[in-house]
Amino acid sequence: MSxxxxxxxxxxxxxxxxxxxxAESLRPDGDPAGLREAGFSYGLDRFLDGLAARLAAH
Known part of the structure; x- marks a missing residue:
């Protein structure tokens, strides 16, 4: 989700x-900063993986 x-x-x-x-309604540990960081890291990893794949294809 983005x-x-x-x-x-x-x-x-x-x-x-x-x-x-x-955040606590989503997860018992409810750390908003942790949720944002996890989402950002996931999105960044997907972006970088896609970029690497495109560069490798050229």
């Missing part, structure tokens, strides 16, 4: 919960 930061902040505002409360 959403823009603006969409993420809008979703939080509409939920009426803090970022920590929202």
């Amino acid at each position: 959403i823009s930061e603006a969409a993420y902040l809008s979703m939080l505002a509409r939920s009426g919960r803090t970022e920590r409360e929202w």
Whole structure:
């Protein structure tokens, strides 16, 4: 799942919960920074894998 930061902040505002409360509803450890870091790392890995594959094909 990938959403823009603006969409993420809008979703939080509409939920009426803090970022920590929202994160805890997803995972018991509920670390918002950890969730963001994991999502960023996953996306970056996919991007770099795709870039490496394209460069190797040329």
